Amino acid sequence: MVTNPYCSVQLAEDHKSVVLLDQRRLPNLKEYRNFYSASEVAEAIREMVVRGAPAIGVAAGFGIAVEAHRLLNLRDFEGYRKELEMACDLLERSRPTAVNLSWVVQRIRKLLSQEYNSQESLERAIMKEASLISSEDVAVNYSIAKIGNQLIPHRANILHLCNTGALATVDWGTALGVIRMGHIAGKEIHVWVCETRPRLQGAKLTTWELQQQNIPMTLIVDSAAGYLMQMKKVDLCLVGADRVASNGDTANKIGTYTMACLARLHHIPFYIVTPLSSIDANIISGDEIQIEERLSDEILRPSGESLVASETTSVYNPAFDITPACFISGFVTEVGILQPPFTLQVLARLKKEYAS
């Protein structure tokens, strides 16, 4: 059950569309929009109507489900399956860095390779799986929040990057979920919110979420983070993850690596808060993670209209970076806090314990 008064991603009751809260319009406008096909949902993910690793995964699952519903009148079963395979490919490719897209698509692809006697029965199975992925996300994030709360001292100043709240998931969020749980538990928390250039997910989304929850916070420019650490104004850094390699190297919003290095220099604990679904056991290290490069306009026209540098300026806009495992104090997951050394064996044990 969703506990916050806004939900970033859900399936419409008639199963004909995916309903997304348009995160590009926040905090000024709370607008829900309907997306009626896999290609519309893929476009919404690319355009960041919905964003945040777990949320785009859930949106992709629902995207395949609405496609399965939309194509029910296709007479030929094999043609139906092929169309759904194409929908999976499209959604999986909509953004490259977060592993949650392929994790969700793989779960649904498994159904496509099973025997069903009608389009309707396959469609029902896909709907069920996509809805299960969504409700699992809520339960997993709630566990993460409870487990992560142990890390928060009383009267903590917490540094946070990007947006990892309910908006980036179905509910609770990852790093912001931990912060929310700490606040509910009565700890006096104050959050330093990095604005998160260039798209300002911190300024636009995290401040909005924290305000809804009455959690004290202060907005800072990203480059103030080091100064605050030097002034001993940060007790803990909590951030999310888009893809974690087997050795613990982590892709997350651009600026995470800088924050992790500074935290190490100042002996400040730096935790990645992530569901196990963001761990990619197929890759050994961060070198294998594809970093999304976004358009120059995100930097050149931060508010959409006026240029801050000449149009011909050469721009490089990587959306994520890789933090090597050696800079990470631990991973807060739904099965516990994973401490270094981060090995595939430890991960496998945790996953097994969780499943039993």
Ligand code: MRU
């Ligand atoms: O480009 P975005 O806004 O999708 O990036 C999101 C992040 O980097 C988050 O920190 C990450 O997905 C974890 S959110 C639970």
